[in-house]
Amino acid sequence: MTQNFSASRLQNTPRQEIRELVRAQLETLLRRQNYEGAKALLVPVQSVDIAEAIEDLPEAMQAIAFRLLSKEEAIEVYEYLPPNLQQAILADFHRQDVLDIVENMSPDDRARLFDELPAKVVRRLLRELSSTERDATNLLLGYKPDTAGRIMTPEYISLKENFTATQALERIRHNASGSETIYYLYITDDARRLTGVLSLRELVLAPLEETIDNIMTRDFVFVHTDTDQEEVAHTIKRYDLLALPVVDSEQRLVGIITVDDAIDVIEREATEDIYTLGGLESGDDDYFQTNLFTVARRRVVWLLVLLLTNTATSAVIRSQEDVLEQVVALTAFIPLLIDTGGNVGAQSSTVVIRGLNTKEVEVSKATNIMRRELIAGAMLGAMLGLVVTIWAYFIQGNLAVAMAVGISLCAISLIASLAGSALPFLFRSLGLDPALMSAPFITTAVDVLGVLIYLNVARWILRL
Structure with missing residues (x-):
């Protein structure tokens, strides 16, 4: 049995629970074609919660649910919908319905919508807008993307x-x-x-x-x-x-x-930085709503770069085959060393990149930050090196091999911390996004240096 939501009940219910309740009840009513019940269900619900509930519905029901809203509700709800669903609803509606929604949107939200639509559709919609709204939209579209002019609204007192x-x-x-x-x-x-x-x-x-x-x-x-x-x-x-x-x-x-537009910007920029740190090409649309071919295309770019750079690690190992052939036990610790070095470098780069993006640190403070991370790397190397030396000796029973592993880990931690903290500053000074110096890229660079250090330290200790 379905039930409507009273205002008092909504006030005492967590927002996430409201969203789930509305979506479940709405889907049930739409499946039964009880449109009057669905309409009544949405009356006390806030616009943002209605938008999220519609977004979570099966695709075939989304446009139907949106049509149940009054004109005033539809305009408010529409601005909270993701770009791909906005486009789908526009394509499904009749011409006058579309114009009513677009005409009554705030100029900044309308400009963001037009950024996502095909140019042909944008030109048609602009022609149909009132002169006041057309001028306001053209004003915003005339500025470069990702600037204050593009995200501002001309509606002020x-x-x-x-x-x-x-x-x-x-x-x-x-x-x-x-x-x-x-x-x-x-x-x-x-x-x-x-x-x-x-x-x-x-x-x-x-x-x-x-x-x-x-x-x-x-x-x-x-x-x-x-x-x-x-x-x-x-x-x-x-x-x-x-x-x-x-x-x-x-x-x-x-x-x-x-401030609400500023929060949207912060969210988009943070998402872009996180994607880049993970070696993933970012996009303006919802990642989980994007078709799989586009997802694969975005992810394969960095993976190909990392695949090519990782061949350098193989080349280093091949050049040191004589060491590995004489002491095969050294091979077992290569994954441990390069993974630890990559993680140390990724930690350093992450805190520096975040500091640069939040203005907490500046390029002028690079020397102090690098010195701090170098000291932290030395401390980490000493602690991890001691632990891994004992562990390696316990596993192999060979003190020389254990010492080679421990000393190498200390050196790798130092270099990884230095590289992880220095490279983002280098990118920023060159006018590039420091997030491009992502964790996977630093990990790959540290892998090559780590193997080179390890095998040369082993050669020196074992006198091979």
Whole structure:
């Protein structure tokens, strides 16, 4: 038996549980073709939870569930759907349905949608938009991808310095419905140049006849339209802002970026860095919704690079065959040494790359960071070397082999820590993404050096 969700029940239910309950009940009602029941089920549910529930439905039911929403609900829910599902719904809807949804989207969300659609479809939709919405969308699409201009919204409230608090409040009441946020108010001159910022709190607390120029803040934070989106997100985080003004080259206010958009940027950038650290080509779409051919194509690039570089390890081993032939026991410890070295290097590179991306460390501090990681590598090498020497002697009963393994592990840990901390700084100084110096790449480099060190140390200790 199915049941609707009351508002009181939703308030006392964890969000993840709500999503699962709504999805399960919605799928059951749709299978029974009980569309009125499905409609009633969704009434008290928030837009983001409806979007997630629709996303989790079988593909054949997604468009049906979306059609059950009222026009106002559909517009809100649509903005929370992933790009691939947005495109599928557009393709399934009739022309006027599509136009109603696209027309009422916020400009920044519409611009993100258009980035995902084929150019032919974008041109057709742009022609059908009202002149106001078309101009707002073209403004955003005119800026480079991944910049402040591309992710901003032109929906904000601006005031003049000579306004009184009463006039300002009246303007807010009149324009609030068409603004992305009203928590920050922006003061501009006659040429639309940004001259100050005022919070709603400060305005409400001010005397009604006080003029804006006496209560606004002239020392404010802003970004330009060509500022990288990651820098925008860091700025919002650093100054604890709910919104950040965007100006053009002439200091004219053209839009704002709200904290929810900054969170989306941080999530996308973090995903990209994690993919790169794992040796995986990133994409803008949902990895788990991408077809398997595309998934394989993205993953094979780095794997081919690693496959080719790993041949260097084989070449080193072949060049030292005489050592291995005389002391076969050395072979058993090669995987242990190169895996440990790769892991040490990956740890160092990960903390440095993360520090660079969060602005916690700068290239100017490279020497101090490398020294710190080198000391950490020496400590790790000493601890691991002692343990592995005892273990190797226990297994093989050969003190010379055990010492070769232990000394090699100390040296490999030092080199791995140095390489893992230095190479990301090198990439950043060259203007490249430090995440490209990913863990698999460092692991491969340390593998080659590790084998070379190990076999030469063994040759020296065993006097072969």
